[in-house]
Amino acid sequence: DIQLTQSPSTLSASVGDRVTITCRASQSISSWLAWYQQKPGKAPNLLIYRASILQSGVPSRFSGSGSGTEFSLTIGSLQPGDFGTYYCQQYYVYSWTFGQGTRVQIK
Amino acid sequence: EVQLVESGGGLVKPGGSLRLSCAGSGFTFSTYSINWVRQAPGKGLEWVASISTSSSYVYYADSVKGRFTISRDDAKNSLFLQMSSLRADDTAVYYCARVQSLAGLDYWGRGTLVTVSS
Numbered sequence: 001d002i003q004l005t006q007s008p009s010t011l012s013a014s015v016g017d018r019v020t021i022t023c024r025a026s027q028s029i030s031s032w033l034a035w036y037q038q039k040p041g042k043a044p045n046l047l048i049y050r051a052s053i054l055q056s057g058v059p060s061r062f063s064g065s066g067s068g069t070e071f072s073l074t075i076g077s078l079q080p081g082d083f084g085t086y087y088c089q090q091y092y093v094y095s096w097t098f099g100q101g102t103r104v105q106i107k
Numbered sequence: 108e109v110q111l112v113e114s115g116g117g118l119v120k121p122g123g124s125l126r127l128s129c130a131g132s133g134f135t136f137s138t139y140s141i142n143w144v145r146q147a148p149g150k151g152l153e154w155v156a157s158i159s160t161s162s163s164y165v166y167y168a169d170s171v172k173g174r175f176t177i178s179r180d181d182a183k184n185s186l187f188l189q190m191s192s193l194r195a196d197d198t199a200v201y202y203c204a205r206v207q208s209l210a211g212l213d214y215w216g217r218g219t220l221v222t223v224s225s
Binding site: 001091 | 151202
């Protein structure tokens, strides 16, 4: 199975900060990567697919980049509602896999 | 409005069986692949199984292969997960999620909790 490693595991930032989360794949997955946000007690919400395409309805402060084995999710200006846990997920090959998650806290 | 609603969770003893259901509405159910994803308490997301349109292809995580069976009934807009030989580490919230073609999982249900305990 393809392993996805996210960093950092936890981050704390202030409103207005630029925040970047990275996701590294154990082998190339081209651009077949998605990012999700999950808030406590809720289902995940798709933010980015194909590594860099913003899902409809997602604020433009979210952006994704990367290909191959290195990917990143950036929040351009952190907002109070952006707290939660962020997951990357590869859909290049079955078994699909998720990263272990990055918990984002607002200072 | 696209909706996915899971049901069938509950408390089951180790070694027991349970069948989860997922009802879809607000979209043409038969034209989408659907997945099951689970989340153990306080843990991350784990992909469980996937079924393509017309049930042509099914895929399973190694952790459930041989114990879980994914199926669908497009006439009833429903997805199922038959779980057997359940273990304590199968305890999780189980989500069904729609596959947006080439784009990941775009709609998720609220989940149903399965607890495996004696």
